Amino acid sequence: MNNAEFQKSLEKYADVIVKIGVNLRAGQRLFIAAGITDYPLVRAITKSAYTNGAKLVHVFYGDDEVHHTRMKMSSRENLTDVPSWIVPAYTSIIKDGDAYIGITSENPDLLADVDPEAIAIYRKTMGTKMRKPMQAIMRDAINWCVISYPAADWAKKVFPKMSTEKAQEKLWEAIFQTCRVDQRDPVAAWEKHIKELTARSTYLNKKRYTALHYKAPGTDLTVGLPSQHLWIAAQSKAENGISFTANLPTEEVFTMPHKGKVDGVVSASRPLVVSGKTVEDFALTFEKGKVVKVTAKKNGETLQKLIETDEGGSHLGEVALVPNSSPISRRGHLFYNTLFDENAASHIALGAAYRFTMKGGGKLTEAEFQKRGGNHSIIHTDFMIGSKDMDIDGILANGKREPVMRKGEWAFKI
Numbered sequence: 001m002n003n004a005e006f007q008k009s010l011e012k013y014a015d016v017i018v019k020i021g022v023n024l025r026a027g028q029r030l031f032i033a034a035g036i037t038d039y040p041l042v043r044a045i046t047k048s049a050y051t052n053g054a055k056l057v058h059v060f061y062g063d064d065e066v067h068h069t070r071m072k073m074s075s076r077e078n079l080t081d082v083p084s085w086i087v088p089a090y091t092s093i094i095k096d097g098d099a100y101i102g103i104t105s106e107n108p109d110l111l112a113d114v115d116p117e118a119i120a121i122y123r124k125t126m127g128t129k130m131r132k133p134m135q136a137i138m139r140d141a142i143n144w145c146v147i148s149y150p151a152a153d154w155a156k157k158v159f160p161k162m163s164t165e166k167a168q169e170k171l172w173e174a175i176f177q178t179c180r181v182d183q184r185d186p187v188a189a190w191e192k193h194i195k196e197l198t199a200r201s202t203y204l205n206k207k208r209y210t211a212l213h214y215k216a217p218g219t220d221l222t223v224g225l226p227s228q229h230l231w232i233a234a235q236s237k238a239e240n241g242i243s244f245t246a247n248l249p250t251e252e253v254f255t256m257p258h259k260g261k262v263d264g265v266v267s268a269s270r271p272l273v274v275s276g277k278t279v280e281d282f283a284l285t286f287e288k289g290k291v292v293k294v295t296a297k298k299n300g301e302t303l304q305k306l307i308e309t310d311e312g313g314s315h316l317g318e319v320a321l322v323p324n325s326s327p328i329s330r331r332g333h334l335f336y337n338t339l340f341d342e343n344a345a346s347h348i349a350l351g352a353a354y355r356f357t358m359k360g361g362g363k364l365t366e367a368e369f370q371k372r373g374g375n376h377s378i379i380h381t382d383f384m385i386g387s388k389d390m391d392i393d394g395i396l397a398n399g400k401r402e403p404v405m406r407k408g409e410w411a412f413k414i
């Protein structure tokens, strides 16, 4: 790709983010959270946003290195300190119905040399202080979107044998391909893709399965679904009335499990990066919704620590179906970034359930939501369980089983 071609692709990517991702309305404010390395994309998004009538574009720039230095050098006590303006800033964004874009470009190994205890304190502090605004975003109070930028350290992690420049080029290519930016009309391609995914979620919503049964080597798991569960794909409607696509790329159709009705054993089909450490070849055993056993070939204690973050950390909050032939899976490499890796395979998440995956979930009190099977936690960590060897059945209220996926692919027509 020469420079002119790259600029053209960058502009197309920015347009997809603004039009399909947040679906910015004329007159809306747009807030962007990004790393300092991500500025070329931030500038392209800004241009696209103003072209589409943005009232104001404001950027919160962070720096991974500054964060790393704090995590290494700060006392544990000082790690519980949060700048006083942060929570009010996010609260006002939500109150005013503004649009929000988060750019991920983080080096997955950034905190690998940091004391896990320090990371746990930081995570808990941010999770607690930011709880209200994060919950508002998780229930789709505003139109928001998470996208990525191939920063140098992340690109080197994905393509370790290449020079930094080559690795970044290669990761750009992967992002452009999986986000359909390489297609002639990316916005139209996304509209078609969203239509197909929505037809899948509509089919599953009509079925009202009471449970899903997963079968694969090392996996025999039954996941109960709350009676009010709602399958979601690609697009959501925010409380400010705007339909948006929260993740680019997205290939998943997902809902919430019943936090108390998960039984059996599940083996991960890909490694999971937790706090800079890669957990490999792990399996979880569930009883009545709760993790009762963790086994792992590598870094099992890191996963155990994550699960122990709070009560909800040992229960599931999401079940997502992704065909094994998804464009991300076909690339055949790990991205070390959930935004991509979760779209490579069917997955489940430890921790919080999304309110919008339960009918009327946004209006329930915390206690009502949990009583109906919704999980609450400050964590939400997806891990991959799907493979070409996975079969999934849907179980109807009368106990009858129907194929949902066979050998990792959709088993029903739309």
Ligand code: ZN
Residues within 6 Å of the ligand: 252, 254, 318, 320, 342, 347, 382
């Ligand atoms: Zn997911």
Ligand code: ZN
Residues within 6 Å of the ligand: 318, 349, 380, 381, 382
């Ligand atoms: Zn998730």
